[in-house]
Every structure is written in C-alpha cells, then in structure tokens.
Amino acid sequence: MITDHFPLLGLRVRTPRLELRPPSLDDLAALADIAAEGVHDPAEMPFIFPWTDLSPARRALSVVQHNLGVYARWTPEDWQLPLVVVHEGAVVGVQDMLAKDFAVTRRVASGSWLGLKHQGRGIGTEMRAAMLHLAFEGLGAAEAASGVIEGNVRSERVSRRLGYRADGVGVYAVRGKAARELRFLLTREDWEAHRLDVPVTLSGLEPCLPFFGLGELPE
Structure with a gap:
C-alpha cells in the first residue's frame, strides 16, 4: 500500500x-x-499570490499541480501539509499547515480557502480549529502563525475567535498595489483558552511523525 511508503x-x-x-x-x-x-x-x-486571477481552467490546473508538488517536495525540515476539507461527503476547500525546521522551532503556519458556495456556515472556523488540534495536540507545537490581507474580515474573525493575537504587519505588492498583511500568532496557552467546544479526533498520525521531523525516517 502507498501508506506503507508514505504514511502521510x-x-x-x-x-x-x-x-x-x-x-x-x-x-x-x-x-x-x-x-x-x-x-x-x-x-x-x-491572497498575497493572486492565483485566483487565472482563468477558471488554469486556476483548476494550478490547484492540482500545487498540491501534487508540495507532497513531492516534502522533507522533515521543510514541509507543507494541504488537507482537503470534506463536508457531507463533498470536498469544499483546503486547509494547509506548513513549517520549516519544526523539530526545533515548534512553530507552524497555515492557509486555507473555501469554495464560495460553502462559505458563511462556520466551516472555515471549524477546519482551522481541527488543524490547530493536529498542530498542538498531535505534533506538540508551541505556536501557530497566520496572516490575512487587510480587509479580509472573515478570515480575521476566525483568527481572533480562536485566540490569535496581533503580531505585526507586512506589506506586499498585490495586483500592482501595496497590500498590508495583518499577522497573527497563537500560543499554546491561548489555544487552550480559546478551543472550540468541538471534539477532534486524529488517526494515522503515529507513523507520520518522522515526516514532521519528530523521529527518524526508516533507513
């Protein structure tokens, strides 16, 4: 089975x-x-990188290539974990978690998106909460970072509801104009204080730990 070789x-x-x-x-x-x-x-x-400005066909292709690519480039020192979000049997979006030198820093970052027709139902908050459970409970993270382009009120509300605190501002060129990124940071203590009252279960994690830098890969 493929999971014998790539348990992720x-x-x-x-x-x-x-x-x-x-x-x-x-x-x-x-x-x-x-x-x-x-x-x-x-x-x-x-988004800082305006991938959604592509035509629908090119946008779809970019999603396929991006997700295949991040798994192909995976190393324990530099990884990105894109997880599709499934609601009522249908894929509705994606929740990413990424880190560099996680074994040392114990810090993750995240990104996500939902299809337009699936927004406004609390799915974005719940899928981020599930990802945070994986990070803090499953992997022993100490911090989780996130960023939002100023004006993206929904994403900012998700961060604040889950306990993130303001952590500075960045400026990027987006569509030829300056765009401010509001940065947020969630500590383990703040995560514990703001956890949603929603149970989260993890399965298949143990054999994945070396791939996150938490143990030795098989020789």
Whole structure:
C-alpha cells in the first residue's frame, strides 16, 4: 500500500461534521472544480499570490499541480501539509499547515480557502480549529502563525475567535498595489483558552511523525 511508503496519505483529522485528509486524485479533481467555480469576489484579492486571477481552467490546473508538488517536495525540515476539507461527503476547500525546521522551532503556519458556495456556515472556523488540534495536540507545537490581507474580515474573525493575537504587519505588492498583511500568532496557552467546544479526533498520525521531523525516517 502507498501508506506503507508514505504514511502521510493515511492521516485523517475529523470533527463531527468535517474530515480533513491528504487529497486523493479524485479529491484533487473535486477541489479543482471548486476553484474553477470561484473562491472570492473577483473585485477583491485575499491572497498575497493572486492565483485566483487565472482563468477558471488554469486556476483548476494550478490547484492540482500545487498540491501534487508540495507532497513531492516534502522533507522533515521543510514541509507543507494541504488537507482537503470534506463536508457531507463533498470536498469544499483546503486547509494547509506548513513549517520549516519544526523539530526545533515548534512553530507552524497555515492557509486555507473555501469554495464560495460553502462559505458563511462556520466551516472555515471549524477546519482551522481541527488543524490547530493536529498542530498542538498531535505534533506538540508551541505556536501557530497566520496572516490575512487587510480587509479580509472573515478570515480575521476566525483568527481572533480562536485566540490569535496581533503580531505585526507586512506589506506586499498585490495586483500592482501595496497590500498590508495583518499577522497573527497563537500560543499554546491561548489555544487552550480559546478551543472550540468541538471534539477532534486524529488517526494515522503515529507513523507520520518522522515526516514532521519528530523521529527518524526508516533507513
């Protein structure tokens, strides 16, 4: 089985209504379809890299290639974990978690997006909470960072609700204009104080730990 060689593909994070998992090829096809349908109002740009400005077909292709690429480039010292979010049996978006030198820093960062038709139902908050459970409870993280382009009120509300504190501002060129990124940081203590009253279960994590830098990879 593929999980004998790359156990990350067997990782599952579940809440009562969501499952987060590394995407299968069928999951990637569904995720690409959602991206093609739209992720946000075209008049706005919530991402530092404006990948959603691509045509629907190119946007879908970029989703497939990006997700395949991050797993192909994975090392314990520099990794990115994209998890498709499944609600009521359908892929609705993606939740990323990434880190460099995690074994030393114990800090993760995150990113996410949902298809337009799946927004406004609390899924974004719940999937971030599930990811944070994996980071803090599953991997022993000390901190989780996040950033949001100023004006992306929904994403900022998710961070604040889950206990993140303001942690500075960055400035980037987005669509040829300066855009401020509001940065947030969540400590383990603040995570404990603001955890959602939603149970989260992890499965398939133990054999994955060396891939996160928490142990030795098999020789």
